[in-house]
Amino acid sequence: MTPVDPHNIDLPKDDEFKVIEIQSTLTEAKQPESVILKEIESSGYDEDSTFAIKLALEEAMTNAVRHGNSGDASKKVRVRYVVDSQRVVICVRDEGQGFCPDEIPDPTTPDRLSLPCGRGIMLIRAYMNKVEYREDGREICMTKFNPGNV
Amino acid sequence: MTEKSPHLTIIEEESVNMVRFSDRKILEELSIREIEDELFALVSSTPAIKLLLNFTNVEHLSSAALGMLINLKKEVEGKKGKLKLSNINPQIYEVFKITRLSKHFDIHEQSADAINSFS
Numbered sequence: 362m363t364p365v366d367p368h369n370i371d372l373p374k375d376d377e378f379k380v381i382e383i384q385s386t387l388t389e390a391k392q393p394e395s396v397i398l399k400e401i402e403s404s405g406y407d408e409d410s411t412f413a414i415k416l417a418l419e420e421a422m423t424n425a426v427r428h429g430n431s432g433d434a435s436k437k438v439r440v441r442y443v444v445d446s447q448r449v450v451i452c453v454r455d456e457g458q459g460f461c462p463d464e465i466p467d468p469t470t471p472d473r474l475s476l477p478c479g480r481g482i483m484l485i486r487a488y489m490n491k492v493e494y495r496e497d498g499r500e501i502c503m504t505k506f507n508p509g510n511v
Numbered sequence: 512m513t514e515k516s517p518h519l520t521i522i523e524e525e526s527v528n529m530v531r532f533s534d535r536k537i538l539e540e541l542s543i544r545e546i547e548d549e550l551f552a553l554v555s556s557t558p559a560i561k562l563l564l565n566f567t568n569v570e571h572l573s574s575a576a577l578g579m580l581i582n583l584k585k586e587v588e589g590k591k592g593k594l595k596l597s598n599i600n601p602q603i604y605e606v607f608k609i610t611r612l613s614k615h616f617d618i619h620e621q622s623a624d625a626i627n628s629f630s
Binding site: 412 | 539540541570571573574575577578579581582585602606609610611612615
């Protein structure tokens with residue numbers, strides 16, 4: 362049997378996602394994390410994968426509230442997610458102007474290494490298996506495969 | 512001498528100010544800002560500070576926390592002090608490695624080694 366390349370698996374269909382919508386504040390931004398992590402804990406993910414998903418979700422939520430929605434608490438952040446024993450897919454969408462991820466400078470170059478910001482997207486890419494931007498950069502979709510089940 | 516705040520415990524040992532974090536997760540902006548304020552206050556009240564941040568028990572660290580550490584290093588060095596980090600768990604050390612900040616900071620495995628290296 363040919364092994365499945367996890368990177369070629371499509372995102373789940375829209376109706377497979379569960380949805381949480383929150384007001385765009387850093388306090389509210391914690392809510393999806395607690396709900397999603399409970400599902401991850403009961404789906405057999407190891408400690409490293411859980412660490413990775415938590416870190417990526419935290420960075421994506423902070424980006425949506427601070428940069429996407431520019432700190433405007435009247436805006437919303439929409440989180441869609443699917444958790445099963447094989448993969449976790451989390452999409453975070455803000456109501457901002459969008460952005461081009463390729464234009465974000467590399468924070469590891471010598472001239473940027475001592476700057477205090479700009480590492481969130483890099484960490485998301487490093488810790489998740491697949492990262493896609495949609496809606497002109499307003500939505501990030503992140504996938505983590507369960508190393509025990511792929 | 513030991514000082515305690517909601518986020519930090521500061522122990523003075525062999526002229527080194529060693530800071531331990533009370534929070535297992537240094538992620539959220541509000542607590543990061545409070546930690547930054549406390550550490551900056553310590554730096555400005557201690558000339559040429561020898562500051563050691565001991566990450567025992569810290570399990571999560573966000574990019575905002577990394578930014579705070581970068582600002583802290585600049586502040587310490589601007590005041591002729593030295594900043595070292597120790598007891599970083601492997602998962603968090605990986606965050607430093609990915610962002611190449613493992614070379615930007617003076618990181619020691621154990622706090623005793625870090626304290627000795629100040630002299």
